[in-house]
Amino acid sequence: MNDSTFAEYESNVRSYCRSFPAVFRKASGDLIYDEAGNPYLDFLSGASSLNYGHNNGLIRQEITAYLQEEGIVHSLDMYTAAKRSFIEDFVTHILKPRGLDYKLQFPGPAGTNAVEAAMKLARKVTGRTNIIAFTNAFHGMSLGALSATTDPVKRSAAGISLPGVTFMPYCGSLGSPDTTLEYMEKTLTNRGSGVEPPAGFLVELVQGEGGLNTATSEWLQGLASLARRLEVPLIVDDIQAGCGRTGTFFSFEEMGITPDIVCLAKSLSGYGLPMALVLLKRELDVWQPGEHNGTFRGNNLGFVGASAAIRNYWRDRRFQESLAVKSAYIRQTLQDLCTLFPEGEAVVKGRGLMLGLDVKHGLLAETISRQAFTNGLIIETCGRSDQVVKLLPPLTISDENLKAGLGILRRSMEQVLEDTLLSV
Template sequence: MTTAPSPLSVFDSLESEVRSYCRGWPAVFDRAQGARMYDETGRAYLDFFAGAGALNYGHNNPVLKRPLMDYLLRDGITHGLDMATTAKRAFLESFQNAVLRPRDLPYKVMFPGPTGTNAVEAALKLARKVKGRESIVSFTNAFHGMSLGSLAVTGNAFKRAGAGIPLVHGTPMPYDNYLDGQVQDFLWFERLLEDQGSGLNKPAAVIVETVQGEGGINVARPEWLRALADLCRRQDMLLIVDDIQMGCGRTGAFFSFEEAGIAPDIVTLSKSISGYGLPMSLCLFNPELDVWEPGEHNGTFRGNNPAFVTAAAALDAYWADGQMEKQTLARGEQVERALLGICDENSALGAHYRGRGLVWGLEFADKSRASAVCARAFERGLLLETSGPESEVVKLLPPLTVSAEEVDEGLEILALAVRETS
């Protein structure tokens, strides 16, 4: 008697052990639309992960799919290095008109490569080139990417260990509320900068996330971010905001730092900048920092023209009238109300929540509970992931285009999953 092979057998036998998301979601997915994914048996799953933030506008959004299909069908340029193309021009014009001009931001736009860590590497390299210094300051529980420069400013010990070599020229400082409000903001950092005996090399830049996504949904207060920006100005350090996961509207405004009223020297974007989940990243910086020599930083896949097409379509459709921000904030309030109810019901478990816009985290006194909740949610048809250094936080990251009804549906499943794992 022969038995049919498991639908996951080829992945188990051939794909590297490094794979991760598929272990928590043991299904073979076949198609997706909006806020839902479907496995090959046709079972639907509500997606509250959205490609780790790469799908802010949902799966296969028809507003973006149609321009992409038209572009491909007319044999539009697919691979363009850094050549001038009509697709790139359309994106740059849309980005300038929908994002930069309304916010009075003078940034130059650099296409450093297809992924977020490419943008971070470019930002770090540029800061060092401009200032002539090597050291970069980052923050506890930061995550900035998996290549060596990005790992050097990442806090997670497990991810850092994967480098296999010493990670140098990065110095961590306490993130907002890391010391539970017992120490004045930046007291330690500023003292080290001013003390000639501290041993801290003068940094070229400080890199920060306004909300630490992978670090556990840690939300920096606007006043903390303003104080950081002021410190950078006074100490002649560039301020880099990593907006790879929290930008493109995730917290409400297009850039996550807008609420704080700051204007970073350098900004990194990726994930949802293409709108469709296609690889694309940007490094934005003030014009006086544009000291690159032609070809000094390049990459074969920095000209992903199909991504330019969908990116321009997303900007034109969702960022011309301000409605996207209003909808995201409204959905965020809906999520917060539900999380408050879940925490009230599970106060004995030490449940508490935090977040902004449409990124939220739910944590329990028992750090292992987050993984159990996510596993149970998957069984009930909801895709959730954990975050934090010990995977102790249930992370909610639905598409910004999710409907109010879908939000309620997902939160009801989450509440059941918490109840059933108590």
């Protein structure tokens, strides 16, 4: 492998390539191949941007047909037939069957653009500044979203202070979920708390980067009720957890809440193409034309891919049912893997197909990830000290590849634990 071109010319800021040091050439479905043709099972899925696998044939066929017909690719935010088809498919097959009614805002194409728009809108609607975000949150790298992100390394890279956000304890982080709700309620309703009145709440239902911490339905309902009483929007960041990752299209579907604003990106285009979307309740659509602008709002190839993904996977419940089966299988396998570790040293985290094993030590998780890569599996880590081995397989993964990937993970863990024991 010759990777000197990257080392010499690509900025030091590059990161995933350091964990998975191969030069990749092609990818299909659950597999990605390096230049020498070695296959790797992909349990990273572009950090949940490839929920339907690499180069999904059903989606590719519609994108290539669109390109062949010289369909419009770039159009700023002008009306296009591709955009209209996407809106109609999204409303018909995603929103209406779930009893949801939102207006759609297309911000710039990255997740962080959606979060910026949502935060701005909450501030504009309430006339206040203070967004309430949560411990271990991750919302993106542009300054607004970064101010709601907790990772100290990423925050310090901003080079300026990151105001306008107050962090509250995430569900369960003070022990019982009720305690955090009570703390929040007391802090935000007490004029003597020193915390500015909120402009909105920004929450992930499963903290994808923060360690696969999950919010319970009771906690979320308590949060939604607090937001209602304070008359501020509840924003759900579904950028990583949405598009089926938690087993339903939206992560909040079975939680008994209806957010006021929802951020989507990552797998929305179905094909790994950049595309983001903000869903907002009609009464919150107080934007002036062009007030939140951007050259790449509305990626037409993204619209075509997203429509294809929705029509192929979300028109009925079959796909969703297949996710429940896969999720149960992964969870059980991870539960079995816990027995490789000393009692209580490994716990299963997350939900849906966003599951992982918290092995308590960052170095151990990293070593497992590296060993898995050597064995042909791409799998990353997350959490406050990167102590969680995080599984994000394609939602479309075949049973055979799922079993094979989990088998590699077990073998890798056994090898690492054996080496660890030998070295003490």
